[in-house]
Amino acid sequence: MSSVQALLAEVGAEVGDRVRVVRDDGLVVEGILMPRPRGGEYLVVKLDNGYNVGIDIKRIKEIKVLAKRKPSVRAEGGALPRRPDYPLVKIIGTGGTIASKIDYETGAVKPAMSAKELVEDIPELLEYADIEAEQILDILSENMMPEHWSKIAEAVHAELLRDEVKGVIVAHGTDTMTYTASAIAFAIRELNKPVAFTGAQRSSDRPSSDAAFNLLASVITAVNAPFAESVIVMHGETSDTFAAVNRATRTKKFHSTRRDAFQGICEEPLAYVWPWTGDMKLVGKYLRKRSNEVPKLKNSFEPKVLQLKAYPGMDPELLLLAKDKGFKGVIIEGTGMGHVPERVVPAIRELTDSGIFVGITTQCVHGSVNLNVYATGRKMLDAGAVPLGDMLTEVATVKLMWALANFKPEEVPKVMLDPLEGELRDRRTLNLYRLPYKA
Amino acid sequence: MSSVQALLAEVGAEVGDRVRVVRDDGLVVEGILMPRPRGGEYLVVKLDNGYNVGIDIKRIKEIKVLAKRKPSVRAEGGALPRRPDYPLVKIIGTGGTIASKIDYETGAVKPAMSAKELVEDIPELLEYADIEAEQILDILSENMMPEHWSKIAEAVHAELLRDEVKGVIVAHGTDTMTYTASAIAFAIRELNKPVAFTGAQRSSDRPSSDAAFNLLASVITAVNAPFAESVIVMHGETSDTFAAVNRATRTKKFHSTRRDAFQGICEEPLAYVWPWTGDMKLVGKYLRKRSNEVPKLKNSFEPKVLQLKAYPGMDPELLLLAKDKGFKGVIIEGTGMGHVPERVVPAIRELTDSGIFVGITTQCVHGSVNLNVYATGRKMLDAGAVPLGDMLTEVATVKLMWALANFKPEEVPKVMLDPLEGELRDRRTLNLYRLPYKA
Known part of the structure; x- marks a missing residue:
């Protein structure tokens, strides 16, 4: 448990509560307690004027809960009751670090947590949507085979056909996420809604885990994105500020361990998402917008x-x-x-x-x-x-x-040679080649 | 011939001449004509106060040669006479674009020009050093085999043993330059002088060729670098401003066509070089300085x-x-x-x-x-x-x-697992991971 969590547990404060925080210099802040990742060093409070304020937890003198948040549904046991005013987002779990924890017998990380468990663990997801979760595979991404892509495509496609589903999230290991997310881009023709792949570079039970941040950003993308593309939603920089939503077919795992490991290759992100506020900024040109088209499944892959x-x-x-x-x-x-x-x-x-x-x-x-x-x-x-x-x-x-x-x-x-999903572009593209240093 | 060349040919002006240039708005500039790559759109004149001035050639009203440059040796025929006050740099040609021109029969680029021809073509090299050139191979870098690395290592080693040689340049194709330059880093133990690999992304007879710029930067590196490492010297950014000198074992060809294709991977360049002024700025930590050690040759490679x-x-x-x-x-x-x-x-x-x-x-x-x-x-x-x-x-x-x-x-x-040539580092290195965009 991080120090923020410990502090909040001590006073019985939960995300969504109305709180009053006093800093060591006498500053008093009153507002709604915002979600923060485990391990953060700042408490974030949304003021009544809409602005967010971050307070260094080492400088907090007092926290008082003024009012408990409106009771919200939580995932307990099976399916969640639908709330009429909330959009529905489907999370499909496939394994990977985002759904893993440390195996205390061997000391290594192994897939263990189901997508449903994740929802229970990150109730903030419910602030943006009703969540349905289903674990269809439980394998680390280095073991994904073309046959698994077919299975994931089928599951995603079935969800896209449901009117009430606003968007689909695939929780996936990061190693081969570009492969699977691109496979889905090709396997589902006339995509009608966003399909957001997300994962974690640190397992969910580590304080520095990026699982909650990335899932939250993916839910916001699934609900609010105007585009219907297969995208990868991961940390946009190493700190917990914003997530980058990159087109699957232009994305590469660029770093083996950093949380902002995924980069678009000479392609701007389609969007940035700030999970703590729910803001989304559209940037790159998208290929296809949300529609009422009926997506077609073409999900065979030749493994040889x-x-x-x-x-x-x-x-x-x-x-x-x-x-x-x-x-x-x-x-x-x-x-x-x-x-x-x-x-x-x-x-x-x-x-x-x-x-x-x-x-x-x-x-x-x-x-x-x-x-x-x-x-x-x-x-x-x-x-x-x-x-x-x-x-x-x-x-x-x-x-x-x-x-x-x-x-x-x-x-x-x-x-x-037919550019179907942004995977092949002519030369007239933005120059996003960057050198890491400057003389 | 570029428009700059045509213009200079017209008035009989050569690099090194003292010239007087009048711009269309009446501005008068007097100084030494500086080398520029073929195809540049600016004329560069070094003023008496040491500053360089660039003048848009489209705006030049008049150029007058005030004094011819001091006659300098030129590579004509065989070896060049040694000038007592100049350091000696050896250029070893191996083929690649830097030594290539367009084959007007097939229309493709093929290696054709010898290193000696290059020197004749870029007399500016002689402003920094006496040049010896030798073509030991004539192959495009995609065809380099481990046996060629052995041969190049042997040739470089023989030059390093000569007291009068200040540094060695290897002109090489860019595709596999990292491989060969790293091979030399391992094959020559106790390196005593800089070995600068350089190449071109555009062939020497194209106006946008980077051959002259890169060779000039390599000569400056060979003469002035305080380090004794195998390095790659190529454009530091796409325009003709400075070159980056990167450690061979940390460098990657990052772009298939850009002139600033080579990047150090999470490692700062050892130095930057401004070829037009001869300036060098030391940046990264080097592993080995110039010395009087006798380098040892260990140049076998197992191709399997x-x-x-x-x-x-x-x-x-x-x-x-x-x-x-x-x-x-x-x-x-x-x-x-x-x-x-x-x-x-x-x-x-x-x-x-x-x-x-x-x-x-x-x-x-x-x-x-x-x-x-x-x-x-x-x-x-x-x-x-x-x-x-x-x-x-x-x-x-x-x-x-x-x-x-x-x-x-x-x-x-x-x-x-023994870090011999900077190829393996612990984690305590500079953070040079960069994202190509910012939210």
């Missing part, structure tokens, strides 16, 4: 796709494995504009001659593939390799698995 | 190292290929803190049981591997995988090739 990263001395055997083992497609993350060592080119030819699709992305974080500039690239084109522009390798892999499963082989190249 | 990137549905067959085909080591770029799908773990065990080293890095751009946090990571550790901290995948691959060739198998794990 090889993803390879080119490097000096790369062995052509790696590529030929695709042919030997019956793979249907290959994505090669080339160097620079998409190159592979020239010695690998004959293997590309051998694959394409066998009807295996070979797509090329770049291992540079930013920028596009272009196989027309250098001699090696031209030879790759001659061998039948398909350059995939600025598509992220993760997204290209998902899209190829999807295209191979849902279209005829001869349609696959066309589908891959 | 597999580099694989983990992804959902990754096939264990990919890993088992290493055993079937006689590979000596594997670097797996895991998700998040270094995870692989759990189904791959038994294959790791099979490899390590056969004496094959399996090292783990992260595919997140930033952050460290940690296999102690999640259950999957623990299982990977049990299977004998070695977490490689924050080592970049590219650098881990090079280091493993080097360690396998120069140490006994039982020493390899220790060597891999």
Whole structure:
């Protein structure tokens, strides 16, 4: 329990209560106690004029509860009663850190908490919506397979068909969140509502957990976002200020441990969300708005796709494995504009001659593939390799698995180069390339 | 020929000449004509007070040459005569865009120009040093193999032994520059002088070429840097202002086409260099200073190292290929803190049981591997995988090739975890993680 929690428990104060706080210098603040993440060092009180005030907990002399909050429903046992004035948000749990706690036997983190338990744990979610929770999988994201994407897509699709559901949240491990969120972007056509993927970089029972913050931001997104896209909602900076809502197909897990690990790659977030106030600021252009369309499910994925990263001395055997083992497609993350060592080119030819699709992305974080500039690239084109522009390798892999499963082989190249979900853009985009330092 | 060049040719003005320029609004500027890249839109004149002034060429009314520059040696034919007061810098050409021009038959860029030709083309280099140039390879960097690293290391080492050589420059393709520059960092022990890798994102005969700028910055680095490290010297921002000098083992080609494509990963540049003025600003901490040590050559590399990137549905067959085909080591770029799908773990065990080293890095751009946090990571550790901290995948691959060739198998794990060239750092480093946007 954090010091804020301890302090509040001591005086019996809960989020939503009307409180009076006295600071050590005599400042008196009166208002509604706002939700704060466990481990925060500030108490936030919403004043009657609408402004929020943060008070350093070390400087608090006295807290008094003036009035208890209006009793609100809590998740106890099964389903929650619907409140007529509240929108409904569905949370689909799949496992991952957001739904995990430390296993005190082995000392490691393992998935354990159900989505329903999360709702019980974060009652603030109910301030924005009625919540339905369902745990459909319980696996860490590194173990997600294309077959799981199909299952998640099916569950999300079923919820999107329900009129009363305002938006869907998928609680997911962060490691492969870009993959699954992109899979859903492709697998559900004519999306009609926002689908917000969220997760945690720190498990829910750690004081620094980002689970509550991210879930709260996702609920606000599900309820208020005007767009119907598959997005990733995670911390926008390391402190608990705002969350960034990034398009799934342009997002990368950029840091292994930081809470603000997810970045859009040369794409602005669609929106920022401030979970403590419920504010949302729209930023980037969205592809599709909320609608009454009936979304279609196209959720098959061909798992036999090889993803390879080119490097000096790369062995052509790696590529030929695709042919030997019956793979249907290959994505090669080339160097620079998409190159592979020239010695690998004959293997590309051998694959394409066998009807295996070979797509090329770049291992540079930013920028596009272009196989027309250098001699090696031209030879790759001659061998039948398909350059995939600025598509992220993760997204290209998902899209190829999807295209191979849902279209005829001869349609696959066309589908891959058709910008369906913002995954492939022309060059006329905002310049968001940044250097981490300045001379 | 750019418009600046045309303009200067017209009045017979050359870099280094004393000129008088009149602008359309009557402004008169007198000073020394400074080098500018082909294609620049500004003429730069160094005033007598030391300041540089840029004048929009579209606004120039008149240019007059007041005095020709002091005649300087030029590379014509074979070796250049040594000037007693100038330091000597050796440029070793290996191919790549910096030494390439457009092949007007196929329309693609191919390596063609020798390092010597480059010197002849950029006489400004001679303002800072006497230049020796030697072309030892002529290949695009995507075709560099570990055997080429050995050859480059040998050539660089031979130059470092010469007292009169102040520093060595390696002109190299950009695609795999991090690999080769890191290979040299490991292959030459007790480095005594700076070794500056440089290249170009645009070929030398294109107006926007960065070849001259980068080579000039590299010469200044080779002459003036107080450190003895293998570094990458490339544009520090997209315009022709300054170059960043980054430690090879912490650098990544971050963009497929931009001139400021190279970034240090959570590491400040060792220095910035302003090629037009010759200024150098030292920034990051360096590992080794210039010395009179005699560098040792340890330039063998074991090419049979597999580099694989983990992804959902990754096939264990990919890993088992290493055993079937006689590979000596594997670097797996895991998700998040270094995870692989759990189904791959038994294959790791099979490899390590056969004496094959399996090292783990992260595919997140930033952050460290940690296999102690999640259950999957623990299982990977049990299977004998070695977490490689924050080592970049590219650098881990090079280091493993080097360690396998120069140490006994039982020493390899220790060597891999020994921070030799800044490739592996503890957590107490500067925070240089940046988000590309701000709410």
